[in-house]
Each structure stands twice: as C-alpha cells, then as structure tokens.
Amino acid sequence: MSAPRETAEVPPTVERFHPEAYRDAGWVRGLAERIQEHARLLGRPVKLMHICGTHEHEIGRYGLRDLLPESVEVLAGPGCPVCVCDSGWIDLAIRLATDEGAIVASFGDMLAVPGSIPLRGETRGGARGDVRMSLLDARAHGGEVRAVTSVFEAARLAREHPNRQVVFFSVGFETTVIATAALLRRGVPPNFSLIEANYFTPPATHMLPTLPGFDVDGFLLPGHASAVTGLEVYRHLPEQGLACAVAGFEPVDVLAAVLELLDQLGRARPRLANLYRRVVPDEGNVRALAELDDVFELTTMRWRGIADIPASGYRLRAAYRHLSALERFPATATAARQDASEHPAGCRCADVTLGLVRPDACPLFGRRCTPDSPYGPCMVSHEGTCRAWHLYGTARGRLEVEAAGGGAQHGSL
Amino acid sequence: MARYDAIRLAHGSGGRLTAELIRELFAATFASEPLAALTDAAVLDNLGGRLAFATDTHSVKPWRFPGGDIGRLAVAGTVNDLAVMGAVPTYLSAAFLLEEGFRMEDLEAVVRSMKATADEAGVEVVAGDTKVVERGKGDGIFVTTTGVGFLPDGRDIGPQRLTAGDVLLVNGTLGDHGLAVMAAREGLELGMALTSDVAPLGGLVEALLAAAPDVHFLRDLTRGGLAAVANEMVEARPFGLRVWDAQVPLDRDVAELSEMLGIDPLLAANEGKLVVAVPPAQADAALQAMRAHPLGRRAAVIGDLVARPAGMALVETAYGSRRVLEMPVEEQLPRIC
Numbered sequence: 234m235s236a237p238r239e240t241a242e243v244p245p246t247v248e249r250f251h252p253e254a255y256r257d258a259g260w261v262r263g264l265a266e267r268i269q270e271h272a273r274l275l276g277r278p279v280k281l282m283h284i285c286g287t288h289e290h291e292i293g294r295y296g297l298r299d300l301l302p303e304s305v306e307v308l309a310g311p312g313c314p315v316c317v318c319d320s321g322w323i324d325l326a327i328r329l330a331t332d333e334g335a336i337v338a339s340f341g342d343m344l345a346v347p348g349s350i351p352l353r354g355e356t357r358g359g360a361r362g363d364v365r366m367s368l369l370d371a372r373a374h375g376g377e378v379r380a381v382t383s384v385f386e387a388a389r390l391a392r393e394h395p396n397r398q399v400v401f402f403s404v405g406f407e408t409t410v411i412a413t414a415a416l417l418r419r420g421v422p423p424n425f426s427l428i429e430a431n432y433f434t435p436p437a438t439h440m441l442p443t444l445p446g447f448d449v450d451g452f453l454l455p456g457h458a459s460a461v462t463g464l465e466v467y468r469h470l471p472e473q474g475l476a477c478a479v480a481g482f483e484p485v486d487v488l489a490a491v492l493e494l495l496d497q498l499g500r501a502r503p504r505l506a507n508l509y510r511r512v513v514p515d516e517g518n519v520r521a522l523a524e525l526d527d528v529f530e531l532t533t534m535r536w537r538g539i540a541d542i543p544a545s546g547y548r549l550r551a552a553y554r555h556l557s558a559l560e561r562f563p564a565t566a567t568a569a570r571q572d573a574s575e576h577p578a579g580c581r582c583a584d585v586t587l588g589l590v591r592p593d594a595c596p597l598f599g600r601r602c603t604p605d606s607p608y609g610p611c612m613v614s615h616e617g618t619c620r621a622w623h624l625y626g627t628a629r630g631r632l633e634v635e636a637a638g639g640g641a642q643h644g645s646l
Numbered sequence: 647m648a649r650y651d652a653i654r655l656a657h658g659s660g661g662r663l664t665a666e667l668i669r670e671l672f673a674a675t676f677a678s679e680p681l682a683a684l685t686d687a688a689v690l691d692n693l694g695g696r697l698a699f700a701t702d703t704h705s706v707k708p709w710r711f712p713g714g715d716i717g718r719l720a721v722a723g724t725v726n727d728l729a730v731m732g733a734v735p736t737y738l739s740a741a742f743l744l745e746e747g748f749r750m751e752d753l754e755a756v757v758r759s760m761k762a763t764a765d766e767a768g769v770e771v772v773a774g775d776t777k778v779v780e781r782g783k784g785d786g787i788f789v790t791t792t793g794v795g796f797l798p799d800g801r802d803i804g805p806q807r808l809t810a811g812d813v814l815l816v817n818g819t820l821g822d823h824g825l826a827v828m829a830a831r832e833g834l835e836l837g838m839a840l841t842s843d844v845a846p847l848g849g850l851v852e853a854l855l856a857a858a859p860d861v862h863f864l865r866d867l868t869r870g871g872l873a874a875v876a877n878e879m880v881e882a883r884p885f886g887l888r889v890w891d892a893q894v895p896l897d898r899d900v901a902e903l904s905e906m907l908g909i910d911p912l913l914a915a916n917e918g919k920l921v922v923a924v925p926p927a928q929a930d931a932a933l934q935a936m937r938a939h940p941l942g943r944r945a946a947v948i949g950d951l952v953a954r955p956a957g958m959a960l961v962e963t964a965y966g967s968r969r970v971l972e973m974p975v976e977e978q979l980p981r982i983c
Contacts, residue, residue, distance in 0.1 A: 256964075258964045258965055261964075261965045262965060262966075265965070287908075290908060293969060294910070294969065295963050295965065295967060295969075296961070296963050296965070296967030296968050296969040297967060298967075299966075299967035299968050299969070300965060300966075300967045380832075381832075382832070382907065386832075484965065604972070605973075615908075624969070624970040624972055
C-alpha cells in the first residue's frame with residue numbers, strides 16, 4: 234500500500250472522484266417527480282428492500298425517504314453486517330480481549346453491538362435488566378479493543394506488538410473479506426489470527442421469498458458487494474417475480490434504482506438491471522473472486538436470530554485454518570459457544586431484518602429500546618432499520634402531527 | 647530541570663523537584679506577577695463587574711496533533727467557554743496531571759504553547775498545580791484549566807433569549823479538529839493536510855458583539871460538534887432548529903475523509919468554532935464582522951430556529967428532504983463498508 238510511486242503526479246484517470254454530478258439537485262428533484270408519477274400509476278403500496286448498510290447510510294444522510302411517496306417504502310433487509318453477525322462471534326471477540334489478553338481489532342460499528350454475555354453491575358444509558366456486553370464494554374473493563382478501517386491496519390498492529398496475540402474480527406461481506414484474502418495470500422505475522430464472521434448474502438435473499446409473511450416487491454441490490462460477486466448470484470430473484478436493480482450510493486443512483494424497480498413492477502416484467510455500471514461489471518471481479526476462492530470456502534453460517542443458512546458464509550480453507558481464532562484459541566472458542574444465545578428476550582430484530590414486521594410492531598421499540606439505550610442490534614448500528622426508523626420515523630411522525638394541527642409553518646419546512 | 651529528561655514522581659511530591667519545576671518552568675514561562683510571587687493563592691485586582699467562571703479538563707491522544715497540542719487546547723477551551731458567555735477572559739489557572747516518565751522537553755513544549763495561546767487570547771496564567779502519577783496510571787498528560795472573565799454591563803447572552811426566527815451562523819468550517827485528531831491518532835496516511843482549528847475565540851466574539859450587540863446566544867462547538875449543540879438548543883423548548891446542509895462550510899479534505907470513513911462532520915469535534923443565534927435584522931452585520939476577523943473568514947449562515955417542529959433539530963438537504971440531526975451518543979467510529 235505504501236509502495237513508492239514512480240512519479241508524484243497523479244494520473245488524471247484516478248484523480249479524486251467528483252460525486253457532484255450524482256448529487257445534482259435538478260436531477261434528484263426530477264427523479265423524485267417521476268417516482269411520484271410511477272407510484273400513482275401503480276396505485277398500490279410498494280415495499281422495496283435494500284440489503285446493504287451503505288445504502289441505508291446514504292438514504293438516511295440525504296433524507297431520501299422524505300422524497301418518496303407514502304405508498305413507496307424502502308426497508309433495510311439483512312444487509313447490515315453488524316446486525317446479522319451472530320452473537321457467538323461477538324462473545325468470542327469479547328472473551329479474547331478480556332480473558333486471553335489479546336488485542337482485538339475490528340471495524341468501528343462492530344464495537345458497539347452487544348453479544349450475549351450479560352453486563353453485570355452496570356446499566357447503559359439508564360437501561361436496566363437484560364443488558365449484554367459489547368466490545369466497547371469489554372474495552373471499558375480493561376480489554377484492548379481497537380477500531381481499524383482495514384485488515385491491513387490490524388496486521389500492522391500485529392507487527393507493532395510481536396509479543397501479543399492480535400485478532401482481527403473480520404466481519405462484513407465481499408467488500409471486506411476480499412481484502413482479508415489478499416492479505417493472507419501475501420503473508421501475516423505469526424501472532425495474527427482472525428475471527429471468520431464474513432457473510433455471503435445471496436443465499437439469504439434466496440431464502441427470504443419462502444418466508445411466510447414476506448411481501449417485498451423488489452430489491453435494491455448492493456453496489457460494492459456486487460462489484461466483486463457480479464449479478465448472476467441474484468438470478469433467482471427475478472425468476473421468483475421480484476424486481477431487481479443494482480444501485481450505486483449517491484442520491485441520483487438510489488432514486489434511479491427506485492424508479493427502475495417501479496417501472497419493472499408497472500410492466501410486470503421483473504429483471505436483473507444493473508444501474509451501477511460505472512463500478513459493477515455484470516460478471517463481477519474475476520481476479521478478486523479467484524483470490525477469494527483460494528483462501529476461503531463457503532460454509533453454513535448462523536445469521537443472528539434468523540437461521541443457519543447453508544453456503545452463506547466464508548471459512549478459511551485447510552491451508553489457512555491455522556490463522557483462525559477458533560483453531561488458535563480452542564478453549565475460549567468453546568466457552569464462547571456456550572454463551573451464545575439469540576436476540577435478547579422480546580426483541581424482534583430478526584423479523585425486522587427480514588422485512589416481516591415494521592419496527593413499531595416490536596413492543597420494545599421506542600420504549601425499552603432507543604438509540605440512547607439500544608437493546609437489539611438493529612437499534613445499535615447506524616445502518617440498522619430500527620435506528621433509522623426511530624430517527625426518521627420520529628421526524629416524519631412529528632411533522633405530520635404538526636401538519637394535522639393546521640400549522641401554516643409546515644409549508645415552509 | 648535540565649537535570650531530568652523525564653518526569654519523576656518527586657516532581658509532584660511537593661519537595662525540591664516540585665519547587666524547581668514551578669520556578670524554572672511554570673513561573674518562568676507564564677511570567678505573570680501572581681505566579682512569580684509563589685504564594686498559595688493568586689490575589690487579583692477587582693475586575694469591576696459580574697464574573698464568569700469556567701473550568702475544563704483536557705486529555706487528547708496524541709497530545710500533539712497538526713494545528714496544535716494539549717497546551718493550546720487547554721487554554722483555548724476555557725477561554726472559549728468564557729467568551730461565549732459574553733465575558734472578557736482575563737485569568738487562568740492550570741493544573742497538570744503528569745504520568746511518571748513523560749518527557750521533560752514535551753512538558754516544556756506544552757507549557758510554551760500554553761503561554762503563546764494565553765498571549766494570543768490576552769489572558770494571564772496566575773495559579774497552578776502539578777501532580778505526578780505512577781507510570782501506567784495516567785495517559786502522559788492531562789491539563790485542567792480554570793478561568794475567570796468579567797461581563798461588561800448590558801451583556802445578556804444565553805439560551806433564555808433564543809426564539810423562533812433567530813438566524814444561525816458559524817464562524818467557519820466544521821469538524822476540522824475531530825478529523826485532524828482522528829487521522830493523527832489512527833495513523834491514517836492520506837496525503838491530506840488536515841489541521842485542527844483549535845484557537846481562542848475571545849477576540850472574534852468581541853468583534854462580533856461590537857457589530858451585532860443583540861446576539862441572543864453563543865456556544866463553542868466542541869465534542870459532539872454542531873449536532874450536540876443544536877440538540878441542546880432546542881431540547882424541551884417551544885421551537886425547533888433547521889440546518890441547511892449545503893450552506894455548512896466544510897474543508898475539502900475534511901469532507902472527503904468524512905465520506906471515506908462514514909463520519910458526519912456535523913457530529914465531529916471543533917475547538918475554534920462557535921455557533922451564533924442572532925435576530926434576522928443583525929444577521930448580516932454578524933456575518934460581515936466575523937468574516938472580517940482572521941478566525942471567521944469562512945463564516946456562514948447555516949440555518950435558523952423555526953416554530954415547528956418544536957424540540958427537534960433537522961437537516962434540510964439541497965433537495966428539500968429532511969433528516970434528524972441526531973444527538974451523538976458514542977464517539978463516532980469509522981464504518982465497515
């Protein structure tokens with residue numbers, strides 16, 4: 234990464250990305266109007282699901298739901314890696330930090346998610362009762378937990394601390410596992426190991442339409458993960474009658490994909506559209522897939538609170554298994570497995586993640602479970618549906634109440 | 647001093663080494679009369695009016711970062727707390743909690759930086775204290791500063807004066823300190839010139855109040871950024887707040903790094919920025935006065951207080967859509983993907 238460049242000049246083709254074009258207010262407003270038209274012509278409520286945390290992040294950041302008609306709902310499906318990461322992996326990471334004295338490194342948003350180990354003698358944000366420990370809690374209790382932005386930083390930590398065990402909590406989808414595969418192929422320090430919590434989404438999307446109560450009409454498919462996997466892995470979705478569009482992340486990208494999905498539904502012609510061709514080749518990244526296949530193999534993975542789904546996660550192949558935290562710390566791994574449990578009692582995160590219920594159908598939502606005092610992972614993660622709903626739902630709900638009161642101010646907001 | 651190149655426990659024990667440290671470093675550098683007298687307490691002249699009084703403890707990792715260090719931070723932090731009350735900051739005390747083994751040359755650099763910042767802010771450091779904790783029991787250096795300032799007659803600035811219709815301004819780009827310190831702490835090699843904005847704002851506030859004497863409210867933006875202050879301003883109040891996303895000044899590198907890391911610069915820390923609430927009639931005067939000051943060149947109108955929805959802070963995007971400006975809960979952390 235730090236290899237010296239031959240020239241200090243940056244070639245014009247890799248100059249800084251200029252996203253302004255994809256944020257153009259005129260384009261965004263135009264797309265929003267056409268979406269309103271299409272929704273009116275459809276004349277029925279439409280439920281769309283995205284399965285990518287960054288989609289949720291950008292939709293929230295630009296307030297894009299505010300531009301959609303009431304009849305078009307965009308849900309966050311099982312695409313928030315920290316929401317679907319099984320609590321067993323989190324418990325293992327916590328135990329490695331607290332019991333084994335290892336340095337545990339992971340992405341920032343993983344650190345706040347509770348696993349299933351009870352947090353004793355403390356309350357978080359005024360919450361009482363069933364409070365579970367997160368890696369941030371482990372850090373507060375003396376464990377060494379580091380936030381990193383890539384696996385390469387974790388490897389650097391291992392080189393800087395040759396006398397400590399450094400464990401990278403590798404969570405996420407293809408976008409992160411591919412970097413891990415590339416690093417392992419090039420070699421890592423002997424004190425480095427990883428927790429294999431990498432998920433492969435297509436099998437989960439395959440399962441969704443078979444669930445009773447699943448009434449989603451179409452999918453916004455992930456932009457970054459699809460750049461690695463290609464489109465073929467989603468072929469089964471349009472075959473099951475679901476509209477599909479691979480979407481980028483800027484406001485124009487997201488709204489264009491919503492429009493495409495409404496168009497497919499209006500024509501009753503579901504297909505696999507790629508609206509992110511500037512990044513996603515239909516066939517994916519062949520070289521990256523080859524490296525991935527060299528290091529990892531698909532295995533059955535537990536999706537938190539949802540199910541054990543065959544071929545939905547990545548496990549190290551035999552040649553690399555000695556780098557698995559499960560192999561290096563077998564006793565702790567066994568202990569962590571005994572801790573593991575599903576979501577906390579009463580929490581409906583799993584049903585929310587699957588798009589089966591709206592967050593306000595959960596008895597804990599907004600009362601026992603808030604962003605200040607989260608109970609389930611969907612309220613912890615910034616990409617979690619419950620959190621987005623709590624923030625955005627509060628705003629829209631309150632604005633509507635104000636409008637119903639006949640306030641002239643509403644028009645100016 | 648020169649005999650020791652690192653802090654020892656004895657430097658905080660009250661004995662000979664403590665006396666040397668006070669005389670040769672603190673009193674010599676801060677060069678204020680009350681400190682030079684080495685008495686137990688500073689005796690100050692009557693400041694002539696109501697006093698404002700504030701204290702703040704500072705820890706930052708790394709203690710030296712692009713654009714400043716913990717010394718500059720400690721002086722500016724307390725000066726700014728006083729200034730946003732409309733007070734003229736006058737005297738500071740400084741208490742040091744040092745970890746055994748902290749480099750003496752680093753302590754000297756921190757103290758010199760404090761003196762330079764105090765001079766810039768027009769305040770004197772008149773009292774101090776030093777304690778040393780065993781190696782491993784501290785994080786290098788913590789600095790607590792306490793300050794007093796006097797409130798000129800007629801100054802009435804505070805949350806009680808906020809009202810719907812007030813125009814909101816900031817004195818420049820947001821998130822500079824938070825992103826600069828994060829980049830330095832995480833060792834991100836970015837090819838960017840991120841610089842903390844840490845600065846004492848007393849002079850800017852005086853210039854602002856001279857031009858716009860009816861300012862309703864001032865608050866320095868520190869941890870939690872604009873988001874924290876915006877929420878404090880409207881919580882349980884009969885008005886709400888909106889921020890126009892496109893009007894918020896951002897340094898280009900800060901904007902790019904924020905996007906890379908998935909961090910919202912509206913929630914990131916600042917140490918030389920304040921938010922101003924002013925009646926519309928004086929908004930332009932306030933803007934021009936800040937832009938004419940070196941610490942306000944990129945000042946901008948960023949939003950206003952609205953009657954509805956009450957109690958909430960919203961961001962309005964260039965598309966007319968809205969999102970909730972969330973009260974920060976945990977420290978912001980880089981996202982996964």
